[in-house]
Amino acid sequence: MAPLKVLIAGAGISGPAAVYWLSRLPSGAAITVVERTQAARPGGHQIDIRGHGITVMQRMGLEATMRANAVREEGTCLVRADDKPVAALPAAPMDAARNNRQGITTEFEMMRGTMCKVLMDAAEGQATYRYGVHVTAMEEDTTGVAVTLSDGTSQRFDLVVGADGQGSGVRQLMLGEDAPSVYHPIGLYIAYFDIPRREGDRNWFTFYLAPGRRIINMRGGDRDTHQVMLSVAARNPNTATLAALLQGRAPVDEVKRAWAELYRGAGWHADRIADCLLDEGSTGNFYTHELAQVRMDAWHTSRVALVGDAGWAPTPFTGIGSTIALVGVYVLAGELARNTGEDGTVHVPAALGAYDERVRPYVTEAQNRLPKDGFNKGFFPPETRLGIWILQTLLAIVVWTRLDRLLPWFASDEIDWVLPDYPELGS
Numbered sequence: 001m002a003p004l005k006v007l008i009a010g011a012g013i014s015g016p017a018a019v020y021w022l023s024r025l026p027s028g029a030a031i032t033v034v035e036r037t038q039a040a041r042p043g044g045h046q047i048d049i050r051g052h053g054i055t056v057m058q059r060m061g062l063e064a065t066m067r068a069n070a071v072r073e074e075g076t077c078l079v080r081a082d083d084k085p086v087a088a089l090p091a092a093p094m095d096a097a098r099n100n101r102q103g104i105t106t107e108f109e110m111m112r113g114t115m116c117k118v119l120m121d122a123a124e125g126q127a128t129y130r131y132g133v134h135v136t137a138m139e140e141d142t143t144g145v146a147v148t149l150s151d152g153t154s155q156r157f158d159l160v161v162g163a164d165g166q167g168s169g170v171r172q173l174m175l176g177e178d179a180p181s182v183y184h185p186i187g188l189y190i191a192y193f194d195i196p197r198r199e200g201d202r203n204w205f206t207f208y209l210a211p212g213r214r215i216i217n218m219r220g221g222d223r224d225t226h227q228v229m230l231s232v233a234a235r236n237p238n239t240a241t242l243a244a245l246l247q248g249r250a251p252v253d254e255v256k257r258a259w260a261e262l263y264r265g266a267g268w269h270a271d272r273i274a275d276c277l278l279d280e281g282s283t284g285n286f287y288t289h290e291l292a293q294v295r296m297d298a299w300h301t302s303r304v305a306l307v308g309d310a311g312w313a314p315t316p317f318t319g320i321g322s323t324i325a326l327v328g329v330y331v332l333a334g335e336l337a338r339n340t341g342e343d344g345t346v347h348v349p350a351a352l353g354a355y356d357e358r359v360r361p362y363v364t365e366a367q368n369r370l371p372k373d374g375f376n377k378g379f380f381p382p383e384t385r386l387g388i389w390i391l392q393t394l395l396a397i398v399v400w401t402r403l404d405r406l407l408p409w410f411a412s413d414e415i416d417w418v419l420p421d422y423p424e425l426g427s
């Protein structure tokens with residue numbers, strides 16, 4: 001029985017998880033991973049695992065390792081300009097009886113780079129990793145895919161998995177150049193970066209709302225740097241300069257300056273953050289873009305499948321991107337295992353169809369956590385000081401009365417969908 005020859009593009013979260021699960025196929029798998037960056041463990045802020053993602057991670061035998069590497073954060077709070085908390089939700093331990101439900105701060109908060117490493121270590125030796133390489137062409141026929149790589153080499157695979165994130169090159173090749181855009185901007189610009197930690201910085205995931213539909217998030221957990229996330233609705237007319245710079249791919253210091261100007265004077269830690277943005281040495285890991293969801297009618301062809309952000313980037317505002325990536329990969333491998341004949345032949349096209357069908361209701365519900373018009377309409381984020389005060393008051397009441405336990409917005413791990421069991425994977 002020949003092992004399934006698989007190419008995985010992307011060594012983020014989905015890619016290494018796919019190595020783990022595909023290496024457990026009854027047919028066996030000969031796996032190559034190509035990663036566009038020059039080395040493993042790229043950056044990123046805290047990501048987490050929720051709901052069904054916890055079950056998948058437990059089936060990988062990783063619960064203890066994830067706990068040992070988790071960022072310890074005390075909870076989530078909303079503060080006023082004078083730093084007084086208005087509403088605070090302490091981190092809640094997972095409730096296994098309620099779909100592994102947790103609070104907004106979870107027990108499995110991890111720096112993205114750490115989670116990549118944990119996943120990679122879990123499947124050590126199961127794949128050949130090639131860094132600084134990406135797919136430049138794919139030609140698919142009934143028995144496989146002929147792939148050309150950026151280093152000029154070509155190889156044939158039984159299956160190609162696009163785990164290459166929101167800007168997926170595999171997706172672009174799969175759809176072709178003339179396909180309609182699958183990017184759906186949600187009306188929000190976002191910037192992530194690190195700043196030096198300062199005495200008095202909280203170990204909480206802290207939210208501050210500023211007039212003009214601006215949000216500042218800061219979180220540090222037990223780490224040395226503080227993570228900042230700035231978000232501003234595209235409806236704010238002052239975002240025009242930033243929008244033009246992003247569209248024109250302007251140099252990063254110009255973009256940072258635009259963010260600093262948008263936030264200076266916004267209250268709370270805004271001026272400290274603006275100062276850091278203007279001081280080259282004070283911001284690390286700076287990354288900014290217009291947030292968009294990737295929405296597609298099919299995450300596969302006969303022999304190419306997309307997983308994670310490549311297929312369905314939901315945006316960080318759903319709070320569930322890494323979870324649905326882990327679940328998606330597990331279902332993909334499970335359906336490949338289930339569509340393996342007695343002689344060890346994997347019926348790839350049938351498996352990919354079943355994968356898409358199985359996981360679609362789950363992913364769609366996760367994506368639909370954002371309002372249909374994103375942040376282009378509606379009250380949030382508030383425009384005025386009065387709007388902010390109303391929201392603060394409502395949230396304070398919700399938290400004080402413990403209504404948060406009933407409201408879906410706070411129960412961001414509960415998706416009414418049954419995670420399949422795949423004993424074929426030995427899980």
Ligand SMILES: Cc1cc2nc3c(=O)[nH]c(=O)nc-3n(C[C@H](O)[C@H](O)[C@H](O)COP(=O)(O)OP(=O)(O)OC[C@H]3O[C@@H](n4cnc5c(N)ncnc54)[C@H](O)[C@@H]3O)c2cc1C
Pocket residue numbers: 009010011012013014015034035036037042043044045046047112133134135163164165166167168169170192307308309310316321322325
């Ligand atoms: C650098 C970085 C930082 C991030 N930071 C955050 C964060 O702070 N908060 C958050 O919620 N989410 C963040 N994300 C997204 C988050 O990791 C995903 O939403 C989620 O975990 C699903 O992961 P994924 O593996 O599908 O995609 P990703 O994590 O995006 O991983 C995709 C991988 O594919 C690689 N890649 C891209 N293009 C190609 C190509 N053409 N060929 C080969 N490889 C390619 C990328 O370098 C990356 O390693 C970040 C992603 C990246 C890449």
